[in-house]
Amino acid sequence: MTQAFKTPVEMLDQWARVQGDKIYLRQPKQRRLHDISWCQVHQMAHRLAGALYKLGFEKGDKIAILSKNCSEWFIIDYALMVGGFISVPIYPTANADTIRYVLQHSESKAVFVGKLDDGPSQEPGIGGETLRLGMGYDGIKTQYHWQQLLELAEPIQTQYPDADDVMTIIYTSGSTGNPKGAVMTFGAFSWAAFRINEHLGGTPKDRVISYLPLAHITERAYIFGSSIFGGGTVYFVESLDTFVEDVQVANPNFFLSVPRLWTLFQKNIIAKVGENKLNTLLSIPIIGAFVARKIRKQLGLNNARILGCGSAPVSPALLHWYGRIGMNITEAWGMTENAAYATLNFPFRKDKIGTVGTAGMDVELKIGDNHELLFKSPGLFREYYKQPEATAESMTEDGFFRTGDQAEIDDDGYVSIIGRVKDNFKTAKGKFVAPVPIERKLAQDTNIELLCVIGSGQPYPVALVQLAESAYGLPREQVQASLQAASRAVSATMESHATLGGVLVVQEPWTVENDVLTPTLKIKRHVLEKRFNSLIGNIRNDTVVWEDQLSDKAKAS
Template sequence: MTEVFKSPVELLDDWARVQGEKTYLRQPIDRQLNDYSWTQVHQMAHRLAGALYKLGFEKGDKIAILSKNCAEWFMVDFALMVGGFISVPIYPTANADTIKYVLQHSEAKAIFIGKLDDPASQESGIGGEVSRLSMGHDHMPCQYHWQQLLELAEPFESQYPADDDIMTIIYTSGSTGNPKGAVMTYGAFSWAAHRIAQHLGGTPQDRVISYLPLAHITERAYIFGSSIVGGGTVYFVESLDTFVEDVQVANPNFFLSVPRLWTLFQKNIIAKVGESKLNLLLSVPVVGSLVARKIRKQLGLNSARILGCGSAPVSPALLHWYGRIGMKITEAWGMTENAAYATLNFPFRQDKIGTVGAPGTDVELKIGENNELLFRSPGLFKEYYKRPEATAEALTEDGFFRTGDQGAIDDDGYLCITGRVKDNFKTAKGKFVAPVPIERRLAQNNNIELVCVIGSGQPYPVALVQLAEGAHGLPKAEVEASLAKTCAEVSASMESHATLGGVLITDEPWTVDNDVLTPTLKIKRHVLEAKYSEKIGGMRGDQVVWEQQLN
């Protein structure tokens, strides 16, 4: 018999009744914490739901959310669930074209607008047919303001959704074109949230900090979801400038991040102490443990019992480095379509670094044709919104989801991601190259921050490299020698058709703004392929070239 889990609407009612006066959300504004209890969040969510009905919206209407993470994001999400509306989260960094596409494709009738960094460039994406509702940060003109909405109507009474009711449409980050809208039911999300909280041992004493985009399923399931199941406290970040201080204040016992941020932390630690000095200090038993503890405290992570990493491949060398300072980082794998709960290396096993962990409870994995990873669980999405052909293509006859990831499962059931089916390309030699394993090996060079291997139709694959911050201060010859050595070592381990033609160090930073990275910091391979494919044809034999040399 399938286990039935409470929806976030019912859980919010429960926590407001059981620990109503306990602080749930803590939001820094002008360096002061603004606290909201479970009772306050419950009341505000129900008032917002009442206001939406007063404004003429009906159950089942799609309503978008465009905001950086904040307490109001949680309240709006709850309000939409309480009222039976369907939420459509949009990345706060999305450009006007993406916002317009998501609003039109989802048929959203209104949009809640909150904390934004560049609202002026985004406003044109919101047409006049969509009602604008303020979340109280006043970054963009709105028809209805936050306080006005809270006072507009009597609180709406909770109506618990059925498992197969649609909760949200989550648009993927669009690394290969227009984003697809994954339709998620209450049953699937609630199952994932409960499983995550059970797996990680969530309790009302937990403290987490929410800063990765809530428009992404990982933050929504692991932070929002586990908090509503476990009953813990959620902190937010005021700004990028205050990030480290905000983490220190939160002192979280569960901290979730992405490879790029873990790399940045590492670079800052090394820059502050010096690599040789740090290695020396860590090699002395008593001194090493004191230094490691001090580093963890400065990061605000000295109380963290769980450290997580996901969303993109991470170098095993980086995880081993953190192990030296007493930080066991759990790598995990998940997707929008499976509510982010799929595999994780928790309880942590040092010997499984390099894998993305073992399947979670009730998760089924198997390897299909072309080594494609097939997935099935109660957390699987319902369909792609208005894309029946894509939905049919994504699911096997027996209900497994074709993930598009290629993988291998070891004898202990731990999964290693070996590539993406659509990322593999043919060189001029007519043989396929899988870039992901090559990128993983190259990324172990500390001078590399980001790497993307391209080469469709070219004589050899070439590694496009974004240098790490510390590498910019080194002599060019030293950087070139280091990259050439790594390139040669990687090529020596590859079949002849996959040996590298060299490394191209790119000039322009890879960012979300210039469309090279998705909002979740995944590299858009097709964008780099289009820009650099004509420049790499003449590269041969482990040579290292700076982009300005080609101009």
């Protein structure tokens, strides 16, 4: 196979040669930026690769990375590529069971352990057969520490990988069970990262901030990948408490986020100014422009030429709201299996808000049976690791990947995601309900933080709702009236079999820790169905019920 694009190994050589003294990585530690140049990254990556060979590892061995985003994560990723090892990223929020599963399933012989919030609870997931390599952070005991590894051996000579060589095994976030390991080649990843940078117009002058999990393909392709081919500077976040300050320091040209964070930004802005006052100010031409600039500056996004949103469905109302303060957010769609480069609304078109954009360069899309979106590109994964049946089931006879997403494509080629094939369920009426369109419409109620529509085998579908923080300060009757009106408005637009029975307001927040959210903050629908489906049978006529109002009899059943 002819290699169409340079690999990250070749690009690292190139940037070290043409702009070696330029700062590449900026890592805040104890509120001071620690800067690393392209030449230094190149040198450390080649030294770490030499150290791994000195420790007895061989080309093709799998080596995991368990850490929050940091400069060392990037350097290790390069080192593994330089040495011909296969990287296996693990989400930094993964529990011990998930860590154990990924390490064992991937047959990883070592794990780099770095910046973690709860290392002691995760440590039991690393068995004694797996060598632990430190990244310079406290949390989990390791056999070798960072500086020791950098001094263990001389730098190796660069050997460029072939396009068909396996670069990484990326495990999905596990929204429907055990994660699957998507095998990604150098050719597929390099093509996607190159195309992303080309599509977005990245240059060495760009600044980005890396904070979404690097174990997820979106951050790996859009932030790590664009830095490889664009040659820009990457900033990191020190902690959740310093997040806003770190974004302000980075002042990124390109900022990528998820719907939940965009929603939190919006709620914080409204809480500071007041919704009515903000609407009034924004409606006054000169004052509105001034207020909008001030908000963007406070967010640290006043110089961002591209704002991105992906990973989960986002309410069109939220995107229109940001448009009022001069922030056009590009919605995109992609998957682990297609290296995250699939569709995006860029260049931005306001009239296409509500879609996930149009196909990227060299991307083929079509609609298959049951409205399933089928996909083909040079960025497709090779296979699911050690799961040949799942691999075969995921592909059509003509080489298209079955995405599992249901979609519609308009006359301009813009794609709207209308559901997930496996998310659809039958109510007691015997007809299928697609929950995603209902959720998108209901999400426009500002009292809602997260929601999930369930109802398999029940008389009506019901929306499970986690309230926004601001809603807890309001009288329950006021929130109830708002949710009831929203439920009725949504039901009025649905076919009779898909009208909502009502809303159940849940008590316990949905988090990664209680297994409702994936590490990328997607809702695990099957978990909520198991917990709540038996409790919603009597909710009908747009009733709004709090979980603490459910009868003991209903809970017991």
